[in-house]
Amino acid sequence: MKKWFFLLSALVLAAVAGGLPFQGTDAAKLQPVELLYLSSQGETLTIQADTGDEGRGEDLASAFADLKAGASGEIFLETADKVLLAPACLDLLPELQDYLRPACGVCVGVGPISKQDLGELNEYLSAHEPEVTLLDLRAGAERIPILMFDMGEMRLVE
DSSP: OHHHHHHHHHHHHHHHHTOOSOOOOOGGGEEEOOEEEEEEETTEEEEEETTSOEEEESSHHHHHHHHHHHSSSEEEGGGOOEEEEOGGGGGGHHHHTTTSOTTOEEEEEESOOOGGGHHHHHHHHHHSOOSOBHHHHHTTOOOOOEEEEETTEEEEEO
């Protein structure tokens, strides 16, 4: 019992002195992401965030690393609640589960989508949330909602 008391006392003392082995993150530097859009052109994968940040790479790991490296703050992916994939990126779904929360909604985006469209798409998908999540797909769901987008017109087809 005394052993636990001394261990707890040492931890409290270290915390007061600022000697704990981990550092916090300044919340003001965090950039919370709500929507991510994944597309590919040739061998290059592009990840665009609703924050305006963008990352490119040959695979998902390098694209996410580029997204984080090029951001003006620290990209906070834990807040992403929607991911929109170009049809050519559907094969990335299993690997995407390593980067985003299981509750993240998933849909396929069909139509010409630019970085400027992401804010409008985020608003639409916040009001018409995709019913399929990464967790559903991991559990065996086979149908993914499709977001039809053409010249500002949007429609989510389940």
